[in-house]
Amino acid sequence: xxxxxxxxxxxxxALLGIGIYCILISRNLIKxxxxxxIAVKGAFLALVLAGKLASQIDVGQSIALTVIVADTIVAVVxxxxxxxxxxxxxxxxxxxxxxxxx
Numbered sequence: 001x002x003x004x005x006x007x008x009x010x011x012x013x014a015l016l017g018i019g020i021y022c023i024l025i026s027r028n029l030i031k032x033x034x035x036x037x038i039a040v041k042g043a044f045l046a047l048v049l050a051g052k053l054a055s056q057i058d059v060g061q062s063i064a065l066t067v068i069v070a071d072t073i074v075a076v077v078x079x080x081x082x083x084x085x086x087x088x089x090x091x092x093x094x095x096x097x098x099x100x101x102x
Contacts, residue, residue: 008049015042027084029092033075040071 019039026032028095051060086092089100 005053007047008045012042012046012049015039017047027054027094029094030087031050033078033082036078037075038072040067044068044071 012044016039019035019037021043022035023032023040026035043064044067047064047067048057048060051063054060082092083099091097
């Protein structure tokens with residue numbers, strides 16, 4: 001009845017939409033990092049789907065694994081920076097941080 005790649009494509013679009021919405025709407029640095037993580041999860045699910053549709057699932061999975069590793073590194077660095085920003089300035093609000101003197 002339902003074709004599996006169509007269902008996965010809907011999930012990919014939903015994850016990307018939720019992630020981008022979270023990035024655009026949120027003012028908190030931690031929430032922006034979480035939104036970025038959600039969007040990247042949708043992207044690597046799309047990579048696996050593209051590999052399956054091209055009959056090269058192993059290539060799609062290996063690229064997705066590389067994206068997972070890089071994404072984890074980016075998330076850890078971003079969260080470490082957020083912790084240091086919170087310690088130094090006392091806030092994680094992006095708009096408040098943009099109004100600080102340079």
